[in-house]
Amino acid sequence: MSVNQIQDKSSVQSEVVHVKESSKKSTLYSILAFLGFIGVTASIVMGFYKMLVYENPDSYLLDSKNVHVGGDAYNYIINGTHTTAYFVLALVCMVFTCTMLVLNEMNTKG
Template sequence: MKNSLVFTISMLLLACVVFLGIGFQKLTVYENPYSDDEYGLADEEDAVNAYVGGDAYNYMINASQATAYFVLGGFSLLSAIALFILNSVQMITRKNAVEKINDSTIDDV
């Protein structure tokens, strides 16, 4: 494989891991210490993945964002797999073409 292709596949796999990690972080890490206050965030430093005052709304926002990150991670993984398969098919096709050329030149001699 060419170095640029290996680099591209590696970056897509790294992006997959990062996106999946961010998605799981959105689902599992939530802290809103002021959820009982009148739907307002009094101290944003203590809030983690909290955007509005209500817990249910924050869970819906985090679930939507996690889904988007999972889709990005899956797309990155599928792109890396597709590039690997296409490169393998191309290498096999080239190898067969070279063998046919070599066989035809041997028969001509």
């Protein structure tokens, strides 16, 4: 075996290792992007739930939803704050998801 053949074998093996590592990274980025989409969906659903679902019956025997304190105005303020927090969390998850998709694309092309 000549030196050139050994170097060619070595370069082919390093290419195979690089492809395997690239494939593992691509799979990881895809999984993280999918989890990011789940986070976006869950945050948006919870945000709209906090914003639209509010029941404060006059009787203590009936079930109340999204009631935190005694006054209606305070509950609306609290639920509005929770809604804003969930929507900001959805935005953060979307930025994370887009970053993972960009990294995945860079990893497959580069």
